[in-house]
Amino acid sequence: MPEKPILQVKNLSVEFHTYAGTVRAIRDVSFDLYQGQTLAIVGESGSGKSVTTHTLMGLNAGNATISSGNIFYKGKDLLKFDEDEFEELRGGEIAMIFQDPMTSLDPTMKIGKQIMEVILLHDENADDKLAADRALKLMEQVGIPNASEHFNDYPHQWSGGMRQRAVIAIALAGNPGILIADEPTTALDVTIQAQILHLMKGIQSEIDSSIIFITHDLGVVAGMADKVAVMYAGKIVEYGTTQEIFYNPQHPYTWGLLDSMPTTDIETDELSSIPGTPPDLLDPPKGDAFAARNKYALDIDYEEEPPFFQVSDTHYAATWLLDKRAPKVTPPAAILKRWAKWKKIAGKDNFPKISKSGVPGRKKTAKETASPKSGAELARKDQA
Numbered sequence: 001m002p003e004k005p006i007l008q009v010k011n012l013s014v015e016f017h018t019y020a021g022t023v024r025a026i027r028d029v030s031f032d033l034y035q036g037q038t039l040a041i042v043g044e045s046g047s048g049k050s051v052t053t054h055t056l057m058g059l060n061a062g063n064a065t066i067s068s069g070n071i072f073y074k075g076k077d078l079l080k081f082d083e084d085e086f087e088e089l090r091g092g093e094i095a096m097i098f099q100d101p102m103t104s105l106d107p108t109m110k111i112g113k114q115i116m117e118v119i120l121l122h123d124e125n126a127d128d129k130l131a132a133d134r135a136l137k138l139m140e141q142v143g144i145p146n147a148s149e150h151f152n153d154y155p156h157q158w159s160g161g162m163r164q165r166a167v168i169a170i171a172l173a174g175n176p177g178i179l180i181a182d183e184p185t186t187a188l189d190v191t192i193q194a195q196i197l198h199l200m201k202g203i204q205s206e207i208d209s210s211i212i213f214i215t216h217d218l219g220v221v222a223g224m225a226d227k228v229a230v231m232y233a234g235k236i237v238e239y240g241t242t243q244e245i246f247y248n249p250q251h252p253y254t255w256g257l258l259d260s261m262p263t264t265d266i267e268t269d270e271l272s273s274i275p276g277t278p279p280d281l282l283d284p285p286k287g288d289a290f291a292a293r294n295k296y297a298l299d300i301d302y303e304e305e306p307p308f309f310q311v312s313d314t315h316y317a318a319t320w321l322l323d324k325r326a327p328k329v330t331p332p333a334a335i336l337k338r339w340a341k342w343k344k345i346a347g348k349d350n351f352p353k354i355s356k357s358g359v360p361g362r363k364k365t366a367k368e369t370a371s372p373k374s375g376a377e378l379a380r381k382d383q384a
């Protein structure tokens, strides 16, 4: 694995100011993206996936403030960029594929020419001939059949799927260091999302870009992402390699996402959806934001936010269930099957080793310090 991340997001918090109050959309989000790797950000609607990537590109709405954090891209702090610097960054260094291809295509300009324009804008050594050759090659790379015959077509002459490919070609034309795709099809079209990710990955090795792929569906990224960040209510709740997230998941929210996903490699009797809805970010609940929907919630989940517990060098989860004082719970049957598979893959016990010195980075609560029966609030909610 390459050692130096191309992008480092550290303790990022973003708020929106509205008439109703302050929306705490992103809360203390940190992650790294390595050169040539693919990071998937997965979570339900409203979890903060788009705000995270819009912040990277300086595209947040006017009512947003970044209340804390740093974003380092190739060593430069993006949060210190002015609009001119962001404009240079977008399209060139960091390119985004938006959900609706028509927002990124000019209906009045031939598609080949639109790709050429991006090449000419970002490469001062390119002339028309070179740009046209590269544009044609890109059209071929993204799988436009008989590309040379379609070079002079207009967007309306193409189907939705072909237009989406054109948008990817345009995004790639500036040779971006990072390519971001934010649910590059409508929410329901997960098969097409998977195809697009496959296509992006096919080209990734040739241009050595890193990819951030956003989806609400974990199934889309199986086998294709290097790392997965699971987001809930503005926070990353679990982060790990794709194998760790799929076969050794530790957060009950990740269990819920996996349990609602049809899959061929783990037999399940039925799919279950996560009950309830995410909390209102105008007034996020005290403690763990997922507690109210979590049948494995402990007393402490209603009091105090869980810190990140380290499961492996690459795997973290923010759930009190990983505290060494927490009772062992039995996850859903399908998750047990995943853990069994993990044992075969990794040859490891699924229960992480938590250091004896206690929870890393967690301050004791006043209650814990005061009470000799420290940890009593780590009882199961239903047993309390």
Ligand SMILES: Nc1ncnc2c1ncn2[C@@H]1O[C@H](COP(=O)(O)OP(=O)(O)OP(=O)(O)O)[C@@H](O)[C@H]1O
Pocket: 016, 017, 018, 023, 025, 043, 044, 045, 046, 047, 048, 049, 050, 051, 052, 061, 063, 216, 281
């Ligand atoms: N301009 C804004 N003003 C107020 N709140 C906002 C604004 N933009 C986003 N939000 C809020 O920030 C939170 C995170 O939104 P975000 O768009 O990042 O979610 P998402 O994970 O991308 O969801 P989806 O899957 O639906 O695209 C939501 O609660 C949303 O309502």
Ligand SMILES: [Mg+2]
Pocket: 049, 050, 051, 182
């Ligand atoms: Mg979104």
